[in-house]
Amino acid sequence: MVKLICGLPGSGKTTYVKKHIKPGDMVYDFDALCKAVTYSDPHDAIINSAVKQIINSMIYSFCNNTGLYGISDVYIIRTAPNKKEWDKIKDSVDEIIYIQAPIDLCIKRLSQRKNKETLKDLKSICRRLNLFLQSNPPTIQL
Numbered sequence: 001m002v003k004l005i006c007g008l009p010g011s012g013k014t015t016y017v018k019k020h021i022k023p024g025d026m027v028y029d030f031d032a033l034c035k036a037v038t039y040s041d042p043h044d045a046i047i048n049s050a051v052k053q054i055i056n057s058m059i060y061s062f063c064n065n066t067g068l069y070g071i072s073d074v075y076i077i078r079t080a081p082n083k084k085e086w087d088k089i090k091d092s093v094d095e096i097i098y099i100q101a102p103i104d105l106c107i108k109r110l111s112q113r114k115n116k117e118t119l120k121d122l123k124s125i126c127r128r129l130n131l132f133l134q135s136n137p138p139t140i141q142l
Contacts, residue, residue, distance in 0.1 A: 001066065001072075001073045001074075001094045001095065002062075002063050002066055002073070002074045002076065002089070002092045002093050002094050002095075003073060003074065003075050003076065003093075003094065003095045003096075003097055004076045004078065004081070004089075004093045004095070004096045004097065005017055005075055005076065005077050005078070005097050005099065006078055006079060006080050006081075006096065006097070006098055006099070006129065006132065006133075006138075007079065007098055007099030007100060007101065007129070008079065008101060008103065008106045008122075008125065008126065008129060009079060009106060009110055009118045009122075009125065010101070010105070010106035010107070010108075010109035010110045010113075010118075011099045011100070011101035011105075011106055012099050012101055013077045013079075013099050014029065014077060016097070016099055016142070017029075017075045017077060020075075021073075021075065022072060022073070024070050024071060024072040024073075025071070025072050025073045025074070025075065026062055026065075026071050026073075026074045026075070027074075027075045027077065028058065028059050028062040028074065028075070028076045028077065029077040030042060030055055030056070030077070030078065031077075033055045033058065034051070034052075034055055037051065037054075037055065038051060041114070041117075056085060059076060059081075059085060059088075059089060060088055060089065062074050062076065063076075063089045063092035063093070064092065066092070076089070076093070079125055079128070079129055080128050080129040080131075080132035080133070081132065082128075086132070086136070090136075094139075095139040095140060096136060096137070096138045096139050096140075097138060097139065097140045097141075097142065098133060098138035098140070098141045098142070099142050100141055100142060103122075103126070106122075107119065107122070110122075
């Protein structure tokens, strides 16, 4: 089963997955993958579009290998997939789980992080997430 976990930055998406993951599950987390291949914060300007494209291309492999090689569930952690990503994975996604957290709580959590770039983009991130949810209602809302 492929589960898209979406919500604002700082809403608890990663925490939700850490609480629900089981042996044999896989997690696609753009931020964690970016850190793994660049040793940089995924929101740093140093991360170029080629690196982002390579990491984003992995999402399709995660979706297409569910059930193979002993993989049970795949968790995709994304604030909201962009249109290109969604068009390629929407037929594979079984559940959209929306982690709804008050914006004040998200801002508090984000302000405690080392990189503050996400705080600057929060308005546009909110708009993108709302647009995604309007056309793709969540299966589960927490």
